[in-house]
Amino acid sequence: MPQPQRPIVKLRPKRGHRLAGGAPWAFADEIALDRRTRNLAPGSLVTLADGERALGTAAFNPGSTIAARLLDPDPVADIGEAWLAERLKRALRLRDALFDAPFYRLVHAEGDGLPGVVIDRFGDALVLQPNAAWAEALIEPLSEAVMCVTGAGALVVNATSRTRKLEGLDEYLKVSRGTIEGPFEVPMNGAAYLADLTSGQKTGLFYDQRENHAFAQRLAEGARVLDVFCHVGGFALATLAAGAASAVGIDSSAPALALAEEGARRTGVAERFETRKADAFDALKGLGEAGERFDMVICDPPAFAPNKGALANGLRAYQRLARLAAPLVEPGGWLVLCSCSHAANPQAFHQANVRGLVQAGRDAALIHSGRAGPDHPSHVALPETSYLKAMFYRLDG
DSSP: OOOOOOOEEEBOTTOOHHHHTTOSEEEGGGBOOOHHHHTSOTTEEEEEEETTEEEEEEEEOTTSSEEEEEEESSTTOOOSHHHHHHHHHHHHHHHHHHOSSSEEEEEEGGGGTOTTEEEEEETTEEEEEEOSHHHHHTHHHHHHHHHHHHOOSEEEEEEOOTHHHHTTOOOEEEEEESOOOSOEEEEETTEEEEEOTTTSSTTSSOGGGHHHHHHHHTTOTTOEEEEETOTTSHHHHHHHHTTOSEEEEEESOHHHHHHHHHHHHHHTOGGGEEEEESOHHHHHHHHHHTTOOEEEEEEOOOOSOSSGGGHHHHHHHHHHHHHHHGGGEEEEEEEEEEEOOSSSOHHHHHHHHHHHHHHHTOOEEEEEEEOOOTTSOOOTTOGGGOOOEEEEEEEOO
């Protein structure tokens, strides 16, 4: 078989420290960028080299901060449908070992050896996010491979993430294979969630909180629960399924709340569930002024610090959230604060929460710290891929 003829892209001398430590990324300032490399098409497959030593096959994007993403240690690997299928089969074997039903994140980017690719599975349907230029360039063989490996009947390509802008890619959303009719019912932790795959947020549902929902269920029997940023039901439906006395779900999205209400109906807990459409910060302030109290308050916001440049403002937002939420918790109750910000590490997030708790005058103990579920594997050399924090505080004072 003829070997692929690829451009050679070299690291600058004495650069590529993260690559040397096992990370699959090389940043633009680590690459010897000349006219030839600058003119390569985004997503080009190249041989990445350190001096005269080939490091492997990489996807190259001269317009991205992450200029090179290492795909395979073989410098002449044939990155086509067969190669993609092998990576997908490996990902599927892990999920088959973890779950007894096909509802999970099938591919979690670098954690599954497919940098920039996210695929969520909803029974017979898949949602694929090609968040890197190489995945967009290979979207057809990638689509064919995942349909063949999983045997799914429908595929949605959701190319709307903000990460694509950093790659210089356009946004679009389309049903690429099969048909999608209405929201999909997703069973998790005894509750029924509704996922809108064609117009919902991200891929329609957040699987990453599954384990943290389950931990909250252990504390929920007989509790009055407030779930802020509840999306399609989140913690609220999980706690109600576990015997919570009542739950209030707050979100700014009317369509998401409608799906949450339908999920409550299908779970059989609608009579104990209330939704309120509101800005989260305004709602928390209003509840505090009204003197309302709950046994468990959960705040699971979108990323306030999606990058390093937003970190300072993001941490202030997390601190404010903790300060407004803490007064709503009954003595002996639970405050659950979550962050999906890649830029905020667990220690920084916890410290922001502590500042808010101190401002609120509440004594607290950190009882449990959760992360994303096992269908969201973290690359061992990329702390950024371990993004989710869910911190359970018991408030005694």
